[in-house]
Amino acid sequence: MAQRHVKEGLVELELPEDARLDLKKGPQRAGGRMVFYNPAARTSRDLTVAVLRTLEPPDGGWRVLDGLCGSGVRGLRVAREVEHVREVVLNDGDEKAADLARSQALRLGLENVKVTSRSLDEALADSSTRFEFIDIDPYGSPARFLTAAASRASRPGYVAVTATDVAALCGVFPGACIRRYGAAPLRNEWMKETAARILLGAAARRAGAAERAVEPVATLSTDHYIRLIYRVLKGRRFADLSARSLGFLKLDKAGLKAPQSIPFGRLQEEGNVLEGPGPIAGPLWLGDLHDAALLARVKPPEWIADNRALAHFLAVAPGESALPPFHYKLDEVARRLRGSPPSTARAVEALKSAGFAAAPTHFDRKAVKSDASPSELLEALRPFVPRA
Secondary structure, three states: EEEEEEEOOOOEEEEEEEHHOOOOOOEEEOOOOOOOOHHHHHHHHHHHHHHHHHHOOOOEEEEEEEOOOOHHHHHHHHHOOOOOEEEEEEEEOOOHHHHHHHHHHHHHHHEEEEEOOOOHHHHHOOOOEEHHHHHOOOOOOOHHHHHHHHHHHHEEEEEEEEEHHHHHOOOHHHHHHHHHHHHHHOOOOOOHHHHHHHHHHHHHHHHHHEEEEEEEEEEOOOOOOOEEEEEEEEEEEHHHHOOOOOOEEOOOOOOOOOOOEEHHHHHOOOOOOOOOOEHHHHHHEEEOOHHHHHHOOOOOHHHHHOOOOHHHHHHHHHHHOOOOOEEHHHHHEEEEEEEEEEEEEEEHHHHHHHHOOOEEEOOEEEEEEEEHHHHHHHHHHHHHHOOO
8 A cells, every 4th residue: 555654743654645634624534544644733733742841741751641542643743752751652442543553653663652452431441550641632522531531640640632523612513512511602703712611611520520620731722623731630629729710601692791700609609690681601611721831931842843823822822821711803893893903913002001901812813812891892992993
């Protein structure tokens, strides 16, 4: 069978020839149905490498589980590109995928890579091994694995998950979102952020069931997937603190007031707080999206420094992390003011000059996050919106 050499990071894969490897967007299966490789998810893998290179390594080095490895590219890159890696376990329930991953590891001479072929449920149920970093990148939703991943992570450890069922999380298929994540989505101009917060909220609630807590390290949203990296802490005290970041968003039906962030604790005090007109999203994560201090220290190595999407995320994420859980599209602002949208930089500067917190957001290059209400934002930006 003809082979295609695919270079990513410091790893060169040999994959069965398939024209779909040339596609730039969306998940693909290379070589018919033999092995999963998604060239469009390179930014997700670059981020994983960059974050792991920045985190303090555990005593003895990282033990990493790539639980649904497909071609093995993610785990192989970690083994080659991250220092202090004791072992990477590439696992896939598809024996053909495991065989291909094993051949890649042998060809690359990576002696710290082990390959297994069993279901991810079985791998996560194996109490004989814990991992400092567990990576789960399924085709679709990672929801069913969230509790087990938090339980199997070392104390402390890290979990990274990818969700490609973005249509469900963004409210195109609300029934699927409720079924998989136990949360009601929103379909509006900031649905991507809501989707990421629903996934984070589900991770926190599933971890809490095992008396674990999650602390977001990085929350990345793209056109066709959401990528989370979060720290897992064990103990009821940490789990209770994490739960304080869970709650609901309630929108003002008239669109004049900022959406309300309503944590679960407030429901105990005000049982009718969710009543009244206006849609509700959640439960979801209301807290910080990222570990801003850590992401500010991330310096991508030279072999991935050309990734513009990653560079933009790292430049924007620290500033957006702690701002309220919604954002404003500048095109919509311009429509309401009957003019042309200002640049993102100009909008952020204007809002700050008016006394509000503001920052660009990676969820939308033509949007801003701010603690201003819709009516306050319109007034602050009115002088900067040229009339059409």
